Amino acid sequence: MRVVSLLASGTELVCALGAGDRLVGRSHECDTPEWVKRLPACSAPTFDITGSSREIDALVRDRLRDGEPLYRVDEALLVELAPDVLITQSHCEVCAVSPGDVARADPARLSRKQVVDMGAGTLEGILEGFLQVSRVLDAAQAGETLVSGLRSTMAAIADRTRRLHPVSIACLEWIEPVFNMGNWGPELVARAGGQSLLGKTGEHSSATSWERVIEADPEVLLVAPCGFGIERTLREMHLLAGQPGWRDLRAVRSGRVAVADGNRYFNRSGPSVVESIQILAEILHPEEFPPLKQGACWQYYAAS
Numbered sequence: 001m002r003v004v005s006l007l008a009s010g011t012e013l014v015c016a017l018g019a020g021d022r023l024v025g026r027s028h029e030c031d032t033p034e035w036v037k038r039l040p041a042c043s044a045p046t047f048d049i050t051g052s053s054r055e056i057d058a059l060v061r062d063r064l065r066d067g068e069p070l071y072r073v074d075e076a077l078l079v080e081l082a083p084d085v086l087i088t089q090s091h092c093e094v095c096a097v098s099p100g101d102v103a104r105a106d107p108a109r110l111s112r113k114q115v116v117d118m119g120a121g122t123l124e125g126i127l128e129g130f131l132q133v134s135r136v137l138d139a140a141q142a143g144e145t146l147v148s149g150l151r152s153t154m155a156a157i158a159d160r161t162r163r164l165h166p167v168s169i170a171c172l173e174w175i176e177p178v179f180n181m182g183n184w185g186p187e188l189v190a191r192a193g194g195q196s197l198l199g200k201t202g203e204h205s206s207a208t209s210w211e212r213v214i215e216a217d218p219e220v221l222l223v224a225p226c227g228f229g230i231e232r233t234l235r236e237m238h239l240l241a242g243q244p245g246w247r248d249l250r251a252v253r254s255g256r257v258a259v260a261d262g263n264r265y266f267n268r269s270g271p272s273v274v275e276s277i278q279i280l281a282e283i284l285h286p287e288e289f290p291p292l293k294q295g296a297c298w299q300y301y302a303a304s
Contacts, residue, residue, distance in 0.1 A: 003085045005025075008032065010087035171199065189280060194220070220258065283298060
């Protein structure tokens with residue numbers, strides 16, 4: 001079976017199922033595990049993704065307003081690779097290649113490909129998606145084992161946090177404009193022993209006012225922009241630190257502003273989403289969870 005994954009979390013999942021050797025192509029965003037970068041990239045963004053969060057937001061809004069696609073699928077390469085299965089997602093047209101992007105290619109040439117659509121917006125939906133993909137790949141047992149292990153990890157963290165006082169947190173998924181973290185983000189927080197003050201489980205992340213962040217006044221502020229790693233996020237943190245009322249926030253006064261890898265964790269619905277819970281547990285309850293992920297996956301931010 002030949003597989004092309006046009007979704008970073010799908011590529012991560014295929015490898016976690018022990019089926020990485022079936023991958024013959026990937027999306028431009030697929031980067032985990034490291035070796036998948038050697039596979040041919042079958043997609044590309046149709047806008048400049050190297051700019052600031054403000055510039056990217058403006059470009060995306062312009063293209064959506066004009067009905068233009070955000071991603072281009074290399075139809076000729078797909079035909080050459082001749083995959084039996086294509087993995088895409090329909091949860092967010094902004095984040096990654098969708099079935100609609102695939103459909104823009106010549107349907108007659110791709111009609112024999114089975115398209116697996118990962119479209120979940122909750123943790124339970126994500127896990128069910130893992131099982132669906134595993135069945136398509138004839139790896140149902142591996143899927144059951146993977147999901148069982150992830151559930152056990154989540155349960156173990158929940159057992160440790162259940163007796164702890166919930167710590168309030170505001171999670172931001174974009175910097176300019178400010179977006180709250182929705183989808184499965186609030187579930188991650190709850191399982192890590194926190195209280196999410198912005199965003200609702202299952203609802204898309206959305207732009208929010210800075211005034212709302214100030215009003216929430218969380219004990220912890222987490223900044224994990226979708227598609228940004230730690231270094232890229234740090235380059236824009238001055239935009240938040242320059243907002244009115246920044247220094248008055250409880251999280252700032254107590255030194256509990258954290259920056260995390262939002263590209264690898266939090267916003268990616270692959271198996272590493274469970275690691276996001278571990279990261280949050282370290283941030284929310286440092287007295288209970290040693291900082292095993294600190295430095296590589298997240299770090300504290302202090303404005304100069």
